[in-house]
Amino acid sequence: MKSHNYFVYITxxxxxxxxxxxxxxxxxxxxxxxxxxxxxxxxxxxxxxCYKLLYYERYTYVLHAIEREKEIKLLSREDKLQLIKEENPxxxxxxxxx
Numbered sequence: 001m002k003s004h005n006y007f008v009y010i011t012x013x014x015x016x017x018x019x020x021x022x023x024x025x026x027x028x029x030x031x032x033x034x035x036x037x038x039x040x041x042x043x044x045x046x047x048x049x050c051y052k053l054l055y056y057e058r059y060t061y062v063l064h065a066i067e068r069e070k071e072i073k074l075l076s077r078e079d080k081l082q083l084i085k086e087e088n089p090x091x092x093x094x095x096x097x098x
Contacts (some may be wrong), residue, residue, distance in 0.1 A: 006065035008072060009056040010084060013049040016091060019080050020050035023069040027056060028096050053094040055084040 007027045011020045011034055022045070024030035031053055037046035045051065059065040072080065084091060 004060055006059045006062050007056050008059065008065050008069045010054050010080065011045060011050040012052050012054050014052060018048040018050055019077060020045045021069055021072045023065050031096050053096055054091060055088055
């Protein structure tokens with residue numbers, strides 16, 4: 001059986017004032033897209049400059065990733081921050097190019 005990678009991620013803007021939750025099958029490409037779209041009002045992430053990665057989870061099955069994305073989107077901002085801080089206590093931007 002072929003292994004697949006799907007990612008649920010949380011991005012923010014440089015000032016860490018906005019959180020954006022998404023799902024993708026290519027985290028590197030998606031982060032490049034968010035960076036290229038910053039300042040463009042067509043999308044939430046673009047409008048609020050959410051191109052800095054704070055957190056991600058990996059899944060093998062797309063339906064699991066989508067389900068988790070929906071769960072995280074329902075969380076309050078404080079609950080999202082708590083989730084992020086479990087893995088990234090100082091809210092440092094995650095470098096996906098490592």
